Amino acid sequence: MEVVAEAGTANEAIDLVDRYRPSVVTVDIRLGNMDGIQLVRILKGRQEAPRCMVLSTYEDRQHLVGALEAGADAYLLKSNSYETLPDTVRRVHEGESMLSQELISLMMDEYRKVAAQQIHRDSGLTAQDVKVLRLLAKGSRSLDIANDLAMTEITVKRKVQEIIQKLNASNRVQAVAEAIRRGVI
Template sequence: MISVLVVDDHPVVRDGLRSMFSADPRFEVVGEAGDGDEAIAAAQRHRPDVVLLDLRMPRTDGVTVIKELAARQVTSHVLVLTTYDTDQDVVPAIEAGATGYLLKDAPREELFRAVEAAARGESVLSPAVAARLMGQLRQPAAEQLSARELDVLRLVAAGSSNRSAAAHLFISEATVKTHLLHIYAKLGVNDRAAAVATAFSRGYLSG
Protein backbone atom coordinates (compact mmCIF):
# COMPACT_ATOMS: atom_id res chain seq x y z
CA MET A 1 0.00 0.00 0.00
CA ILE A 2 1.34 3.44 -0.99
CA SER A 3 1.06 6.18 1.64
CA VAL A 4 0.03 9.58 0.28
CA LEU A 5 0.03 13.10 1.74
CA VAL A 6 -2.46 15.43 0.01
CA VAL A 7 -1.42 19.10 -0.11
CA ASP A 8 -3.74 21.74 -1.59
CA ASP A 9 -5.07 25.05 -0.29
CA HIS A 10 -8.61 24.30 -1.53
CA PRO A 11 -10.58 22.12 0.91
CA VAL A 12 -12.86 20.83 -1.86
CA VAL A 13 -9.84 19.61 -3.86
CA ARG A 14 -8.34 17.95 -0.79
CA ASP A 15 -11.65 16.24 0.00
CA GLY A 16 -11.95 14.97 -3.56
CA LEU A 17 -8.41 13.62 -3.67
CA ARG A 18 -8.68 12.03 -0.24
CA SER A 19 -11.95 10.29 -1.16
CA MET A 20 -10.57 9.11 -4.49
CA PHE A 21 -7.38 7.61 -3.07
CA SER A 22 -8.98 6.23 0.09
CA ALA A 23 -11.47 4.30 -2.05
CA ASP A 24 -8.66 2.43 -3.81
CA PRO A 25 -6.94 -0.37 -1.85
CA ARG A 26 -3.57 0.47 -3.41
CA PHE A 27 -3.33 3.73 -1.46
CA GLU A 28 -3.55 5.10 2.06
CA VAL A 29 -4.00 8.83 2.67
CA VAL A 30 -1.93 9.47 5.80
CA GLY A 31 -2.48 13.21 6.04
CA GLU A 32 -3.53 16.52 4.48
CA ALA A 33 -2.16 20.05 4.43
CA GLY A 34 -3.66 23.35 3.32
CA ASP A 35 -0.49 25.39 2.86
CA GLY A 36 3.24 24.98 2.44
CA ASP A 37 4.16 25.23 6.11
CA GLU A 38 1.60 22.57 7.04
CA ALA A 39 2.92 20.41 4.18
CA ILE A 40 6.49 20.47 5.49
CA ALA A 41 5.38 19.62 9.03
CA ALA A 42 3.04 16.85 7.86
CA ALA A 43 5.65 15.32 5.56
CA GLN A 44 8.18 15.24 8.38
CA ARG A 45 5.61 13.67 10.70
CA HIS A 46 4.13 11.04 8.36
CA ARG A 47 7.07 10.38 5.97
CA PRO A 48 4.68 9.34 3.17
CA ASP A 49 5.79 7.52 0.04
CA VAL A 50 4.35 10.32 -2.11
CA VAL A 51 3.50 13.95 -1.41
CA LEU A 52 0.78 15.07 -3.81
CA LEU A 53 1.60 18.78 -3.91
CA ASP A 54 -0.12 21.87 -5.27
CA LEU A 55 2.27 24.65 -6.32
CA ARG A 56 0.61 27.96 -5.60
CA MET A 57 -0.34 28.12 -1.95
CA PRO A 58 -0.39 30.70 0.85
CA ARG A 59 2.54 31.23 3.22
CA THR A 60 4.98 28.85 1.51
CA ASP A 61 4.77 27.90 -2.17
CA GLY A 62 5.21 24.40 -3.56
CA VAL A 63 8.72 24.89 -4.95
CA THR A 64 9.93 26.06 -1.53
CA VAL A 65 8.26 23.02 0.03
CA ILE A 66 10.16 20.69 -2.31
CA LYS A 67 13.47 22.36 -1.44
CA GLU A 68 12.72 22.32 2.29
CA LEU A 69 11.84 18.62 2.28
CA ALA A 70 15.13 17.86 0.58
CA ALA A 71 17.04 20.06 3.04
CA ARG A 72 15.35 18.26 5.96
CA GLN A 73 16.16 14.88 4.45
CA VAL A 74 12.53 13.87 3.99
CA THR A 75 12.83 11.20 1.31
CA SER A 76 9.19 11.25 0.19
CA HIS A 77 8.74 11.55 -3.57
CA VAL A 78 6.94 14.74 -4.58
CA LEU A 79 4.36 14.61 -7.35
CA VAL A 80 3.19 18.10 -8.30
CA LEU A 81 -0.53 18.26 -9.09
CA THR A 82 -1.53 21.71 -10.30
CA THR A 83 -3.53 23.65 -12.87
CA TYR A 84 -0.45 25.56 -14.05
CA ASP A 85 1.83 24.41 -16.88
CA THR A 86 3.80 27.60 -17.59
CA ASP A 87 7.59 27.58 -17.76
CA GLN A 88 7.82 29.66 -14.58
CA ASP A 89 5.93 26.92 -12.73
CA VAL A 90 7.18 23.72 -14.35
CA VAL A 91 10.92 24.33 -14.59
CA PRO A 92 11.55 25.51 -10.98
CA ALA A 93 9.54 22.56 -9.62
CA ILE A 94 11.51 20.03 -11.67
CA GLU A 95 14.81 21.72 -10.82
CA ALA A 96 13.90 21.71 -7.12
CA GLY A 97 13.56 17.93 -7.23
CA ALA A 98 9.93 17.07 -7.98
CA THR A 99 9.63 13.44 -9.11
CA GLY A 100 6.70 14.29 -11.37
CA TYR A 101 4.42 17.05 -12.63
CA LEU A 102 0.77 16.40 -13.44
CA LEU A 103 -2.13 18.69 -14.26
CA LYS A 104 -5.38 18.56 -12.32
CA ASP A 105 -7.38 17.63 -15.40
CA ALA A 106 -5.59 14.25 -15.53
CA PRO A 107 -7.98 11.27 -15.59
CA ARG A 108 -8.30 9.28 -12.37
CA GLU A 109 -6.40 6.21 -13.60
CA GLU A 110 -3.61 8.37 -14.99
CA LEU A 111 -3.26 10.00 -11.58
CA PHE A 112 -3.22 6.60 -9.86
CA ARG A 113 -0.51 5.34 -12.24
CA ALA A 114 1.48 8.52 -11.71
CA VAL A 115 1.43 8.11 -7.92
CA GLU A 116 2.48 4.46 -8.24
CA ALA A 117 5.34 5.46 -10.56
CA ALA A 118 6.37 8.33 -8.26
CA ALA A 119 6.45 5.94 -5.30
CA ARG A 120 8.96 3.87 -7.27
CA GLY A 121 11.03 7.00 -7.87
CA GLU A 122 10.16 7.15 -11.56
CA SER A 123 9.76 10.50 -13.31
CA VAL A 124 6.19 11.33 -14.33
CA LEU A 125 5.20 14.21 -16.60
CA SER A 126 1.82 15.04 -18.09
CA PRO A 127 1.95 15.15 -21.92
CA ALA A 128 1.50 18.93 -21.95
CA VAL A 129 4.36 19.47 -19.51
CA ALA A 130 6.62 17.00 -21.31
CA ALA A 131 6.01 18.82 -24.60
CA ARG A 132 6.82 22.16 -22.96
CA LEU A 133 10.08 20.88 -21.49
CA MET A 134 11.10 19.27 -24.79
CA GLY A 135 10.45 22.58 -26.53
CA GLN A 136 12.76 24.30 -24.08
CA LEU A 137 15.49 21.72 -24.56
CA ARG A 138 15.32 22.09 -28.32
CA GLN A 139 15.95 25.83 -28.13
CA PRO A 140 19.60 26.59 -28.85
CA ALA A 141 21.52 27.93 -25.88
CA ALA A 142 22.12 31.66 -26.05
CA GLU A 143 25.61 32.38 -27.30
CA GLN A 144 27.75 34.73 -25.26
CA LEU A 145 29.09 37.89 -26.86
CA SER A 146 32.83 37.98 -27.41
CA ALA A 147 35.01 40.66 -25.87
CA ARG A 148 35.35 42.43 -29.25
CA GLU A 149 31.59 42.27 -29.86
CA LEU A 150 31.06 43.87 -26.46
CA ASP A 151 33.51 46.63 -27.40
CA VAL A 152 31.52 47.33 -30.56
CA LEU A 153 28.21 47.19 -28.69
CA ARG A 154 29.37 49.64 -26.03
CA LEU A 155 30.41 52.13 -28.70
CA VAL A 156 27.12 51.69 -30.57
CA ALA A 157 25.21 52.19 -27.30
CA ALA A 158 27.18 55.41 -26.78
CA GLY A 159 26.00 56.63 -30.19
CA SER A 160 29.06 55.87 -32.34
CA SER A 161 28.62 55.28 -36.05
CA ASN A 162 30.22 52.27 -37.71
CA ARG A 163 32.98 54.52 -38.98
CA SER A 164 33.81 56.10 -35.62
CA ALA A 165 33.62 52.71 -33.89
CA ALA A 166 36.05 51.32 -36.46
CA ALA A 167 38.44 54.21 -35.92
CA HIS A 168 38.22 53.85 -32.14
CA LEU A 169 38.97 50.12 -32.26
CA PHE A 170 41.55 50.35 -35.09
CA ILE A 171 39.56 47.95 -37.30
CA SER A 172 37.81 48.39 -40.63
CA GLU A 173 34.19 49.47 -41.05
CA ALA A 174 33.49 46.12 -42.69
CA THR A 175 34.73 44.34 -39.58
CA VAL A 176 32.44 46.46 -37.39
CA LYS A 177 29.49 45.50 -39.62
CA THR A 178 30.46 41.84 -39.32
CA HIS A 179 30.61 42.12 -35.53
CA LEU A 180 27.19 43.79 -35.53
CA LEU A 181 25.68 40.98 -37.61
CA HIS A 182 27.07 38.46 -35.13
CA ILE A 183 25.67 40.51 -32.24
CA TYR A 184 22.21 40.65 -33.88
CA ALA A 185 22.23 36.89 -34.40
CA LYS A 186 23.29 36.12 -30.83
CA LEU A 187 20.76 38.50 -29.29
CA GLY A 188 17.96 37.53 -31.69
CA VAL A 189 17.40 41.09 -32.94
CA ASN A 190 17.44 42.89 -36.30
CA ASP A 191 18.79 46.38 -35.68
CA ARG A 192 21.08 48.53 -33.57
CA ALA A 193 18.39 49.94 -31.26
CA ALA A 194 17.03 46.49 -30.44
CA ALA A 195 20.56 45.18 -29.89
CA VAL A 196 21.31 47.92 -27.37
CA ALA A 197 17.98 47.50 -25.57
CA THR A 198 18.39 43.70 -25.37
CA ALA A 199 21.99 44.02 -24.23
CA PHE A 200 20.92 46.27 -21.36
CA SER A 201 18.10 43.88 -20.34
CA ARG A 202 20.50 40.92 -20.32
CA GLY A 203 23.16 42.71 -18.34
CA TYR A 204 25.76 43.04 -21.09
CA LEU A 205 25.65 46.80 -20.68
CA SER A 206 25.20 48.82 -17.50
CA GLY A 207 23.35 52.08 -17.34
Protein backbone atom coordinates in the same frame (compact mmCIF):
# COMPACT_ATOMS: atom_id res chain seq x y z
CA MET B 1 -1.37 2.63 -1.31
CA GLU B 2 -2.92 4.74 1.40
CA VAL B 3 -3.58 8.47 1.88
CA VAL B 4 -2.19 9.19 5.35
CA ALA B 5 -2.89 12.92 5.66
CA GLU B 6 -4.15 16.05 3.96
CA ALA B 7 -2.85 19.57 4.60
CA GLY B 8 -4.27 23.01 3.88
CA THR B 9 -1.02 24.95 4.22
CA ALA B 10 2.65 24.33 3.59
CA ASN B 11 3.48 24.53 7.29
CA GLU B 12 0.82 21.96 8.06
CA ALA B 13 2.20 19.76 5.26
CA ILE B 14 5.71 19.96 6.72
CA ASP B 15 4.39 18.92 10.14
CA LEU B 16 2.43 16.02 8.63
CA VAL B 17 5.42 14.83 6.61
CA ASP B 18 7.48 14.86 9.82
CA ARG B 19 4.81 12.87 11.64
CA TYR B 20 3.89 10.26 8.99
CA ARG B 21 7.06 10.05 6.85
CA PRO B 22 5.21 9.30 3.58
CA SER B 23 7.15 7.98 0.61
CA VAL B 24 5.22 10.20 -1.86
CA VAL B 25 3.79 13.68 -1.27
CA THR B 26 1.43 15.43 -3.69
CA VAL B 27 1.78 19.20 -3.63
CA ASP B 28 -0.41 21.95 -5.09
CA ILE B 29 1.41 24.98 -6.49
CA ARG B 30 -0.95 27.30 -4.62
CA LEU B 31 -0.75 27.04 -0.87
CA GLY B 32 -1.72 29.55 1.79
CA ASN B 33 1.53 30.66 3.35
CA MET B 34 4.08 29.69 0.66
CA ASP B 35 3.94 28.26 -2.83
CA GLY B 36 4.26 24.58 -3.61
CA ILE B 37 7.65 25.04 -5.25
CA GLN B 38 9.10 26.34 -1.99
CA LEU B 39 7.52 23.42 -0.15
CA VAL B 40 9.07 20.92 -2.57
CA ARG B 41 12.47 22.58 -2.08
CA ILE B 42 12.13 22.28 1.70
CA LEU B 43 10.99 18.64 1.57
CA LYS B 44 13.68 17.61 -0.92
CA GLY B 45 16.34 19.26 1.24
CA ARG B 46 15.73 16.78 4.04
CA GLN B 47 17.88 13.75 4.68
CA GLU B 48 15.01 11.29 4.11
CA ALA B 49 13.19 13.26 1.45
CA PRO B 50 9.88 11.95 0.13
CA ARG B 51 9.22 11.75 -3.60
CA CYS B 52 7.30 14.91 -4.54
CA MET B 53 4.54 15.18 -7.13
CA VAL B 54 3.29 18.64 -8.09
CA LEU B 55 -0.35 18.90 -9.17
CA SER B 56 -1.02 22.17 -10.95
CA THR B 57 -3.27 24.12 -13.28
CA TYR B 58 -0.23 26.03 -14.56
CA GLU B 59 1.16 24.94 -17.93
CA ASP B 60 3.89 27.57 -18.14
CA ARG B 61 7.66 27.35 -18.23
CA GLN B 62 8.19 29.31 -15.00
CA HIS B 63 6.18 26.95 -12.78
CA LEU B 64 7.35 23.76 -14.49
CA VAL B 65 11.05 24.61 -14.46
CA GLY B 66 10.78 26.03 -10.94
CA ALA B 67 9.23 22.80 -9.66
CA LEU B 68 11.79 20.60 -11.41
CA GLU B 69 14.69 22.73 -10.17
CA ALA B 70 13.28 22.46 -6.64
CA GLY B 71 13.47 18.68 -6.97
CA ALA B 72 9.93 17.64 -7.95
CA ASP B 73 9.76 14.07 -9.19
CA ALA B 74 6.57 14.67 -11.16
CA TYR B 75 4.61 17.64 -12.51
CA LEU B 76 1.05 16.85 -13.51
CA LEU B 77 -1.77 19.01 -14.73
CA LYS B 78 -4.91 18.79 -12.64
CA SER B 79 -7.03 18.73 -15.77
CA ASN B 80 -5.98 15.20 -16.64
CA SER B 81 -4.33 13.72 -13.57
CA TYR B 82 -7.22 12.46 -11.46
CA GLU B 83 -8.05 9.36 -13.48
CA THR B 84 -4.38 8.38 -13.65
CA LEU B 85 -3.36 9.56 -10.18
CA PRO B 86 -3.19 6.16 -8.43
CA ASP B 87 -1.01 4.69 -11.18
CA THR B 88 1.16 7.81 -11.27
CA VAL B 89 1.69 7.76 -7.49
CA ARG B 90 2.73 4.11 -7.73
CA ARG B 91 5.16 4.84 -10.57
CA VAL B 92 6.67 7.85 -8.78
CA HIS B 93 7.01 5.73 -5.63
CA GLU B 94 8.94 3.17 -7.71
CA GLY B 95 11.39 5.87 -8.82
CA GLU B 96 10.00 7.11 -12.11
CA SER B 97 9.84 10.79 -13.01
CA MET B 98 6.59 11.89 -14.62
CA LEU B 99 5.32 14.82 -16.68
CA SER B 100 1.88 15.42 -18.12
CA GLN B 101 1.97 14.78 -21.86
CA GLU B 102 1.14 18.43 -22.63
CA LEU B 103 4.28 19.55 -20.83
CA ILE B 104 6.72 17.37 -22.73
CA SER B 105 6.78 19.68 -25.75
CA LEU B 106 7.32 22.65 -23.41
CA MET B 107 10.33 20.88 -21.90
CA MET B 108 11.67 19.94 -25.32
CA ASP B 109 11.42 23.59 -26.43
CA GLU B 110 13.20 24.64 -23.24
CA TYR B 111 15.96 22.10 -23.85
CA ARG B 112 16.39 23.29 -27.44
CA LYS B 113 16.74 26.91 -26.27
CA VAL B 114 19.36 25.98 -23.69
CA ALA B 115 21.24 23.83 -26.21
CA ALA B 116 21.20 26.65 -28.78
CA GLN B 117 22.48 29.12 -26.19
CA GLN B 118 25.30 26.72 -25.31
CA ILE B 119 26.21 26.34 -28.98
CA HIS B 120 26.32 30.13 -29.36
CA ARG B 121 28.54 30.47 -26.27
CA ASP B 122 30.85 27.69 -27.43
CA SER B 123 31.20 29.14 -30.93
CA GLY B 124 31.75 32.70 -29.73
CA LEU B 125 28.95 33.91 -32.00
CA THR B 126 26.75 36.79 -30.89
CA ALA B 127 23.01 37.02 -31.47
CA GLN B 128 23.71 39.47 -34.29
CA ASP B 129 26.20 37.03 -35.83
CA VAL B 130 23.46 34.41 -35.91
CA LYS B 131 21.04 36.85 -37.58
CA VAL B 132 23.65 37.59 -40.25
CA LEU B 133 24.30 33.87 -40.74
CA ARG B 134 20.59 33.16 -41.18
CA LEU B 135 20.34 35.86 -43.84
CA LEU B 136 23.49 34.54 -45.55
CA ALA B 137 21.93 31.07 -45.56
CA LYS B 138 18.91 32.52 -47.39
CA GLY B 139 21.26 33.90 -50.05
CA SER B 140 21.06 37.54 -49.00
CA ARG B 141 23.76 39.92 -50.25
CA SER B 142 25.64 42.29 -47.92
CA LEU B 143 23.50 45.25 -48.99
CA ASP B 144 20.27 43.29 -48.31
CA ILE B 145 21.56 42.22 -44.88
CA ALA B 146 22.53 45.83 -44.10
CA ASN B 147 19.01 47.00 -44.95
CA ASP B 148 17.35 44.18 -42.97
CA LEU B 149 19.47 44.73 -39.86
CA ALA B 150 19.81 48.55 -40.05
CA MET B 151 23.58 48.39 -40.55
CA THR B 152 25.90 49.82 -43.17
CA GLU B 153 27.12 47.55 -45.92
CA ILE B 154 30.71 48.03 -44.71
CA THR B 155 29.69 46.92 -41.19
CA VAL B 156 28.02 43.83 -42.62
CA LYS B 157 31.12 42.92 -44.63
CA ARG B 158 33.27 43.34 -41.51
CA LYS B 159 30.79 41.25 -39.50
CA VAL B 160 30.85 38.49 -42.14
CA GLN B 161 34.67 38.38 -41.97
CA GLU B 162 34.49 38.09 -38.16
CA ILE B 163 31.98 35.24 -38.47
CA ILE B 164 34.19 33.45 -40.99
CA GLN B 165 37.10 33.67 -38.53
CA LYS B 166 35.01 32.55 -35.54
CA LEU B 167 33.86 29.47 -37.45
CA ASN B 168 37.32 28.74 -38.92
CA ALA B 169 35.85 28.94 -42.40
CA SER B 170 37.37 30.24 -45.63
CA ASN B 171 34.34 31.99 -47.06
CA ARG B 172 30.64 32.77 -46.57
CA VAL B 173 29.45 29.44 -47.93
CA GLN B 174 31.73 27.47 -45.62
CA ALA B 175 30.68 29.67 -42.67
CA VAL B 176 27.01 28.92 -43.33
CA ALA B 177 27.74 25.21 -43.76
CA GLU B 178 29.70 25.15 -40.49
CA ALA B 179 26.93 27.03 -38.66
CA ILE B 180 24.40 24.48 -39.91
CA ARG B 181 26.68 21.59 -38.94
CA ARG B 182 27.03 22.99 -35.40
CA GLY B 183 23.30 23.58 -35.10
CA VAL B 184 23.65 27.35 -34.80
CA ILE B 185 21.18 27.97 -37.63
